Amino acid sequence: MKKKSKYNVAVVGVRGAVGGEMIKILSERRFPADELRLFGSARSKGETVSFGTSTLAIRELEFRADEFQGIDLVLSSPGSSVSKRFVPQAVNAGAIVIDNTSAFRMDPSVPLVVPEINSEDIGWHRGVISNPNCSAIMMLMVVAPLHRECTVRRIVCATYQSTSGAGLRAMRELEAQSRDVLASKPIKKEVFPHQIAFNLFSHNSPVLTNGYNEEEIKMIQESRKILHEDGLSIVTTCVRVPVFRAHSEALVLEFEKNLSPENARKILARAPGVKIVDDREKNYFPMPVESTGQDDVLVGRIREDLSRPNGLALFISCDQLRKGAALNAIQIAEHLIHKST
């Protein structure tokens, strides 16, 4: 990217949970944006969004090559099918697209990046950089620094995923259903296939013939790509829980050789973007209500795996709209502009 003092930025999917967070974080981190062009669906056309002191109108994404004219950088978080359609056009128009959907993540010509882990992969992009799946990002933020010092052989993960991962409508469904259950009224299901209020269920993505759902497969495949470890063994169980925002994960890690909880704690204490919350006496560990709104991935319950040598068990929580999505995308953008010449 050509070095400039300010960049023309487009956000696609601005009305979504992640899109909204992107606008907020661009402002918080004083991203050097000149023009900020906002795209939404036909539904959002003409609505406005506050950005700092200005009020910006939302345009309808019309899949025309000229609508990205003059844009340096696109932060994209619509549906995957929308990304597949518009991203090539935006790249043709000269923009670099950081795409938060699964559309291009496993494309070998597209870098899949968590800046703290593999920022060097940004260098070989050809116009598109993919932002990984939120559950994979948060897991790797903790696994990667440990892996660097003591090779990880296998990851066993069970997730506790909030409704925000399924968007704003899913968060509203949790709220509406909770009110109905508390009022002993029948609930309405519109977003999720099952009751989410005071319940939990296997992740709502399609289940493949091997019995894994797409979310689980994304976590496995994307983690291997980000870590450049094609043979890394991972098994995941993804579960949706009645939490508004921020995902949590129970991890059991198997290392090549012994890594004590004390050493793991030291490594994680200096890992960027990671915060240790691990007070055994107070029974105080990572929780979604506390990770919500934070940039850091919270990690605690750091303990020896009692079931085998060279293992560790941990519990993590992360605001997946921020580090799991919007923040990670904007960190990639920041890398791009700092490396621009």
Add this chain to the structure above:
Amino acid sequence: MKKKSKYNVAVVGVRGAVGGEMIKILSERRFPADELRLFGSARSKGETVSFGTSTLAIRELEFRADEFQGIDLVLSSPGSSVSKRFVPQAVNAGAIVIDNTSAFRMDPSVPLVVPEINSEDIGWHRGVISNPNCSAIMMLMVVAPLHRECTVRRIVCATYQSTSGAGLRAMRELEAQSRDVLASKPIKKEVFPHQIAFNLFSHNSPVLTNGYNEEEIKMIQESRKILHEDGLSIVTTCVRVPVFRAHSEALVLEFEKNLSPENARKILARAPGVKIVDDREKNYFPMPVESTGQDDVLVGRIREDLSRPNGLALFISCDQLRKGAALNAIQIAEHLIHKST
């Protein structure tokens, strides 16, 4: 126990979540009870409980030897310290006590029983039989039948534990806090150390010096005792989630040799007390709102562990007030009276 047509039964801790369920299940299963003597704390003294068509008054447990005079069988679910005090007296008075607390579970002279798994251990009791921890019972209901056909070497478990495991007051706290959060009012914490509404946290039992909480250690130690497998490798992460009733668990099992998901399904289909809920096409798997009120442990997501050979991953849900506590205790009682001579 001496064979009779009807038995004098006492229930201790009748006002608790498990005690209430015991009364209900005794009635549902038409347990041959002659006298039903109900004990509670000083607080519950004089309150009444419905049992079939009768109304029974609650006595205060006064820790006197004579208060269990004439009782054949005690179903006990007060606090652990209460059990430690009254159980020896009840046994001295000639009763057999089925105790749901952790007080005697790891005592080598006390059988720890899940009837579907180790009913033979009932035979060597000396007056006390312990009812295992709820999270251990539900896990073993699924693990034991598989273990019998294909030795399990290691269990990795992450729990999703409902508030009912912490009693009725905890369930009410979830309700009250949920109302407060939805009304944007500050929440009150009385039972749990952290907000439970729309949140989750590491299990609220004390954390030991090795970093495991007592619930996790109970699951490990009790599972080994029930399966008679002192060397079985188990690692667990116990988490409290905002669900009123019924626990869930994500399990990853390592076997001595290959056990295909198809064969596991066949074994579980004929396992008593287990029900397969595993519809991949409909994304329909075990959920706490559906296991609530059911006797069976629901199991689904039965799939190969992609991360190593000879492994399976599963997801289970169980009404831990029933099979995890009250039902299991009454099943032990039924075994006792059927074996009585």
